[in-house]
Amino acid sequence: MAGEGILSGGEQRKQQVWRRERWLVALGIVLHAVYLLSIFDIYFKTPIVHGMDPVPQRFPAPAKRLVLLVADGLRADKFFEPESDGRFRAPFLRSVMLEKGRWGVSHARPPTESRPGHVAIIAGFYEDPSAVTKGWKANPVEFDSVFNRSIHTFAFGSPDIIPIFCRGLPHSTWGSYPHEFEDFATDASFLDQWSFDQFYSLLNRSYDDNKLRELLLQDNVVIFLHLLGCDTNGHAHRPYSSIYLNNVKVVDQIAENVYNLVENYFKDNRTAYIFTADHGMSDKGSHGDGHPTNTDTPLVAWGAGIKGPKRLSYNYQRDYNFRFVDDHKHDMPTPSEWGLTSIERVDVNQADIAPLMATLVGLPCPVNSVGNLPLQYLQLNKGEGVEAALANTKEILNQFLRKSQLKQLSSLRFKPFMPLINYSSVLGQIEDFISAHDYDAAMKSSENLRRLSLAGIHYFQTYDWLMLMSTVTLGYVGWMINLVLHILQSYTFLSRNLSVKKNQAPSRGSMMKKIYLTGGLLMGFISVILIIEKSPILYHAYASMTVFLWTRIFSNIQLLKVIWWLLSNRSLKSNLNLLATSALAFFILELLVSSFFERKLYTWCFLFVGVVAAAFMVTFAPHRFLTAAYVLVACWFLSLFTLMPAEIPDNTNLVIASGAFIIIVALSSMWFDATSEGNNFKQLITQSDRNKLKFPVLFYAQVLLVGLSSVMVVLSTTHRAEKRELLVVHQLANWLIAGLSMILPFFSKPALLTRLTSIFLGFAPPFLLLSIGYEAVFYSALALVLMGWILVECTIMCMTKGKEFPFIANLEDKLISRHEESTLNLSHIRVPLAFMVLFNVAFFGTGNFASIASFEISSVYRFITIFSPFLMAALLIFKLFIPFMLVICVFSALTKLLQVPRLGCYFLVILFSDVMTIHFFFLVRNTGSWMEIGNSISHFGIMSAQVVFILLLFALTNIYTKDIEVRSFSSLSRKKM
Structure with missing residues (x-):
């Protein structure tokens, strides 16, 4: 009975966490969508206003x-x-x-x-x-x-x-x-x-x-x-x-x-x-x-x-x-x-x-x-030129006056644009200059008034800049604090300490009511002010979201006290370890921010990571020298791609050769799987059924589809180049190969390496058919590094479970037991951080996808040639997502292998993404070159949207990875005995 009570209590806690998470995910999606729109209210409002009269031209039209x-x-x-x-x-x-x-x-x-x-x-x-x-x-x-x-x-x-x-x-x-x-x-x-x-x-x-x-x-x-x-x-x-x-x-x-x-x-x-x-x-x-x-x-x-x-x-x-x-x-x-x-x-x-x-x-x-x-x-003669310039100035001035009028009618404390306080006297002076035929002075005054009017329009377009920036920034900070509290409360042993403290706080319910009442009153007060000022509906959304997030934080005051108590009672060494890990994480995130401006940073990053990972494995697992060499070569190979031009040159032969390379990589993976008997390190990720076919029929079918896709690349490209049209039979064949190949991984064995190899082969045909050059090789290079990531994690797992190495032990957070399954500890931060790096490499490995112009529309011509913007955009986005899906599939498999909660790691990914989002939020600009303006918007937009499409990709890849089977280290040890 006691066991049943404990079990039911555990199940009840899981349901509570699951309800909290669904609510948190929905809140995150809404929040990022709403705050993304704030950029246009802060910097780029469309200058359309109504209620202005046109300014007629006061001289004959030069043309009919x-x-x-x-x-x-x-x-x-x-x-x-x-x-x-x-x-x-x-x-x-x-x-x-x-x-x-x-x-x-x-x-x-x-x-x-x-x-x-x-x-x-x-x-x-x-x-x-x-x-x-x-x-x-x-x-x-x-x-x-x-x-x-x-x-x-x-x-x-x-x-x-x-x-x-x-x-x-x-x-x-x-x-x-x-x-x-x-x-x-x-x-x-x-x-x-x-x-x-x-x-x-x-x-x-x-x-x-x-x-x-x-x-x-x-x-x-x-x-x-x-x-x-x-x-x-x-x-x-x-x-x-x-x-x-x-x-x-x-x-x-x-x-x-x-x-x-x-x-x-x-x-x-x-x-x-x-x-x-x-x-x-x-x-x-x-x-x-x-x-x-x-x-x-x-x-x-x-x-x-x-x-x-x-x-x-x-x-x-x-x-x-x-x-x-x-x-x-x-x-x-x-x-x-x-x-x-x-x-x-x-x-x-x-x-x-x-x-x-x-x-x-x-x-x-x-x-x-x-x-x-x-x-x-x-x-035009001088008089007509001045009249034309004045009409242009009056039209722009009318916009300024209308914007000023609308803002004055709705503002409780209106701040006028001081340089145009006396605009009417300036207009009168220009008319006097024209009457006196002093056209030069009239032209100069007219141009100056037009310049000030444009500045005034910009002033009212950014009138609410400080208020909106403050509101949105507080909202992002509040969201991140909520994420941290949820992770600590749901995926660590902190929840046990919290339950003890809850029993010591009988008045918690009364305090919660007061906090929510205060938050509701504050939200209502702000809404009344915004209504009086006739602010756009999105202003209410920004403010309400921010107040709500901070109300949730203060409603968790008991949790905050527990965190403070635990931090105060930790040793200095543990706190320094926490600070050092946080600083390292922040440094990596800032490096990722910088990579949006300079892709070549990833070259240096993977050169360095390859050396460090190989040195780590040679030092602590010298008998795995070949594995260390593989990791080094894979990282260095991937580092080459961010040195290549973002403008991918057409190279059909390279795409075809990439098909052969994909098959070689898959064969190597299956060979590794087939030779895993008797090796605990290998058996962590290979098949549990030793009475299996070394190379099953499904594997051959997938290899055949990769080969067929390479053949269709040749036929489709050659036929289109020679006859300037793509036959319907070619399009149908390409669609059939791409669709069938993505279904086959569902029927592969559930062992980790077998399933991931099948997924790699399954997405290879559509990626090849959507490729035009070196990005097809990048697909295999990324897969090799992902395999290296798995091998490094297996090495760490074997070391920590098999023997307590001091270096690894120091990485573990003493506050949180590492012997408990499905909990996160400080050392697990390496998993979402590695995911962030690899996810961003998928962005920039084959170009600057932070730019709208980076999407190669010619990539879709083997599937469709008739202009269809939405279908073409869908194909381009799908091509972009394929490398992401590989990264997420490996990430999901690793969470099972390491026995850490996947959703907990997902929330850490969102937390890290939002650190970058806030940085990009302050980098958005509406001055400078058009390229700088456009890039600043796209960078912020990408990071804001990342929380949504990572969630969508997690849901999609979960279909492929949910039944993956992994072996525990203890089971392998028992088997060996």
């Missing part, structure tokens, strides 16, 4: 109509530079730059994706970085644009862009091709020709359709052709390929055809032309981040209202101090090979194009535009 040509994915250098024979790829547009119009570089802002880029060009403002998630959706937020202000807009192009701006716009005529046309296995330049053909057909129809002709002949008409070919060909073939470079010629030819067609149709010389791109393209065929290859795009303007080229004298002092919208300098001189150093170059921020287009056709500037009107492009 506008033609906007956007070459999606065209990077500046590939447009301006000559070919190897000295001829230029865009002869027509080059002649425009030399003879008719103006040119420059338009600098896009991350995320350098199609939707945000087109919003900046057409609406004049930058969506917040979260806009990348809206990608290809129709615009969910109404905002003003040049198209909205036009009398009528004619638009043709991609189904991913045209509907965003024209669907629901009554004064528009538009058309787009089906999604099926966007085939990455073909030359996509025909998409550009399709857009031109639709426009050509429209003009032809107008001769028979009087209503259509009347629409075309109106003033304030905008014609928009979206040319997607360069983007699609850049993704499929890279921007240095002949197909991409030929597409530049196609775009140039279309620009010439449009110009001739429009001039012959209207015959009034009242058309303005703008040619630009929404973003560029990296060398690896991707975009999204702030690298200059993605942000630098061409801009060419000519026609009615546009100045002609300005020739520069030999002694002309070029000013390369163009400033971006965030006021950081750009000082890249014009490359001499462009052949344009004698023609003035006028750079713009991408949002500056919207006020330029609006001014050309006499439209009010979009009311949310933050673009500065580039007057160097406009053919």
